[in-house]
Structure formats: C-alpha cells, structure tokens
Amino acid sequence: TKCSHGDNFSEGELQRFGNIELSPSAGILNYGQGLFEGLKAYRTDDGNILLFRPEENALRLRVGAERMCMPSPTVDQFMEAVKATVLANERWIPPPGKGSLYIRPLLLGSGAVLGLAPAPEYTFLIYVTPVGNYFKEGLAPINLIVETEMHRATPGGTGGVKTIGNYAAVLKAQGAAKAKGFSDVLYLDSVHKRYLEEVSSCNVFVVKGNVISTPAIEGTILPGITRKSILAVALNLGFKVEERLVTIDELLDADEVFCTGTAVVVSPVGSITYLNKRVTYGSDGVGRVSEQLYSALTSLQMGLAEDKMGWTVGLK
Numbered sequence: 001t002k003c004s005h006g007d008n009f010s011e012g013e014l015q016r017f018g019n020i021e022l023s024p025s026a027g028i029l030n031y032g033q034g035l036f037e038g039l040k041a042y043r044t045d046d047g048n049i050l051l052f053r054p055e056e057n058a059l060r061l062r063v064g065a066e067r068m069c070m071p072s073p074t075v076d077q078f079m080e081a082v083k084a085t086v087l088a089n090e091r092w093i094p095p096p097g098k099g100s101l102y103i104r105p106l107l108l109g110s111g112a113v114l115g116l117a118p119a120p121e122y123t124f125l126i127y128v129t130p131v132g133n134y135f136k137e138g139l140a141p142i143n144l145i146v147e148t149e150m151h152r153a154t155p156g157g158t159g160g161v162k163t164i165g166n167y168a169a170v171l172k173a174q175g176a177a178k179a180k181g182f183s184d185v186l187y188l189d190s191v192h193k194r195y196l197e198e199v200s201s202c203n204v205f206v207v208k209g210n211v212i213s214t215p216a217i218e219g220t221i222l223p224g225i226t227r228k229s230i231l232a233v234a235l236n237l238g239f240k241v242e243e244r245l246v247t248i249d250e251l252l253d254a255d256e257v258f259c260t261g262t263a264v265v266v267s268p269v270g271s272i273t274y275l276n277k278r279v280t281y282g283s284d285g286v287g288r289v290s291e292q293l294y295s296a297l298t299s300l301q302m303g304l305a306e307d308k309m310g311w312t313v314g315l316k
C-alpha cells in the first residue's frame with residue numbers, strides 16, 4: 001500500500017551548516033520516521049571529483065521511504081542535490097589519497113503529528129564532512145564478537161532499510177562489545193540464531209578457497225552498495241561468488257572473513273569471538289583476498305583504475 005503522499009519535493013536551497021528547527025511533535029522525533037544515506041566524494045589526481053554509484057543511494061532511499069511510509073526525492077532530485085552540495089563544499093574535499101568528503105543525505109518526517117500516523121510534511125537535507133581514510137597505513141584487521149542475545153532485525157521488520165531506529169537498536173550491543181575491546185558486533189538471524197546477518201554498519205563476507213559467500217538480501221540485512229560492488233569485482237577477478245544463507249559454523253571455519261561498507265570499504269576481520277571461543281584468521285589477520293578486493297575497489301573509487309563498469313560519476 002502506498003502512503004498518501006506524493007513525491008512532490010519543492011526546489012531546495014544551499015544553507016550554511018547549522019541547527020534546524022522542528023516542532024516537538026515532528027514525526028521524526030516521536031515516531032522515528034527517518035532515513036539516511038551515506039556516500040563519499042573523492043578528489044582525483046587530474047582535478048576531478050568522483051562520486052561512487054550515487055544512483056544506488058538514491059534508489060535505496062526510495063525503497064526505504066516506501067517501507068517507512070514516506071515520500072522521497074526522485075533519483076534526479078537526489079543526484080542534483082548531492083552534486084550541488086558537494087560542489088558548494090569543494091574546498092573541504094581532501095587532496096587525492098588523503099581521504100574523502102563523506103556525504104550524509106537525510107530524509108525526515110518534519111511535519112507535526114500527535115496520534116500515530118505518517119507525518120504530514122517531509123524534509124530532505126544533505127550535510128557533508130571531510131573524513132580521513134579508514135586505514136591510514138595498510139589494512140588493519142578488526143575483531144568482532146558474535147551477538148547471541150540481541151538482534152538488529154527481524155523478518156518483516158525494517159532491518160533491510162536505512163532507517164534511523166536500526167542504529168539506535170544496535171548501540172547497546174555495540175557499546176558492550178567495545179567495552180570488552182572488540183571493534184564491533186556481528187549479528188545472527190533472530191529466528192534460527194545460526195545464520196549470519198551483518199555488522200552494525202557493514203556487510204560480512206566469508207572466503208573459503210576460491211569461493212566468496214555473503215548473506216543473501218532477505219529483508220533483514222542492509223543491501224550495501226559496497227557489498228554489491230565487491231560481488232561484481234570478485235567475480236571479475238575470477239572468484240566464485242555466492243549470495244545465500246551462511247551459517248555461523250562456516251564463519252568459524254572460513255579461510256578469511258571481511259566486512260564491506262562505505263566507511264570501511266573492505267575491512268579484514270582478524271578474529272571472531274562466539275560463545276567465549278575465539279577464532280583467528282591467517283597469520284596477521286589480513287587475508288590476501290581482502291587485500292586484493294580492497295585495492296581493486298579503492299582504485300576505482302579514487303579514479304586510479306579504468307572504470308569499465310561506469311560506476312563513478314565525475315562532477316567536473
């Protein structure tokens with residue numbers, strides 16, 4: 001069923017970064033009607049600025065908006081707004097190789113509503129901030145703990161879309177993991193408690209021989225754009241790739257494990273802790289497959305390799 005809003009967003013404008021005003025009864029503040037996106041702009045050696053598959057973010061936002069009963073900007077409106085915001089903030093984009101401009105689009109129910117109902121009005125905004133490379137000198141492995149009590153998603157829920165509440169729901173488990181010295185939490189499915197889902201903000205892959213497997217998109221994991229890109233890159237490099245149910249046992253028995261996401265790109269997993277058992281991967285925790293995929297993907301994103309897939313959008 002379609003919620004009763006047209007997708008008729010009016011012309012936007014550029015504003016200085018600052019606080020925004022909301023009614024205390026704004027839909028987002030009371031009922032969590034909000035979605036976000038995340039993507040990066042890279043400066044290249046030849047003076048261009050590259051976005052990586054931004055239409056994918058626009059489409060994912062539209063799918064999420066449908067689930068959250070919200071209207072959403074069209075792909076064209078999204079693209080135009082992202083481009084205008086990046087170009088207006090060009091001076092904040094780090095030099096080639098030194099990082100990127102992180103772009104955060106946000107769609108929120110800004111209209112006032114008291115009884116539970118979709119907000120009567122919506123706001124789409126974008127803010128940006130420079131970020132350094134996640135890995136400053138070589139890849140460093142992360143250490144994950146498998147969460148066995150709390151879940152981030154359930155079948156039929158909103159785990160498959162980038163709604164703000166999903167992130168509030170993981171803070172407790174993530175905080176507990178960090179307090180114990182882990183980098184983050186790996187979630188299991190809430191029904192069987194034995195299939196892998198994902199990490200708080202990235203997708204997970206297991207490598208066994210020449211086969212790279214990742215949990216299929218079934219509505220309880222976020223369809224990562226890095227995930228989708230890595231599947232294609234790995235296939236091109238001659239790996240066999242599989243999207244399917246992946247069990248905790250396969251994870252513990254893998255040759256290599258890595259995570260993918262806009263922030264971490266490809267992040268090798270050095271160890272997994274599950275029910276007080278710790279499994280480590282490789283001698284230094286940085287698998288050769290993770291390394292190869294990291295380098296293939298970052299070269300594309302930074303404009304250092306030929307973009308045969310047509311994934312990058314140049315702003316100059």
Ligand code: PMP
Pocket residue numbers: 038198199200201202203221222223224225226227260261262263
């Ligand atoms: N899973 C979750 C829960 C996330 O928040 C993200 C980051 N958007 C990802 C996976 C990775 O998605 P992407 O590759 O599009 O950044």
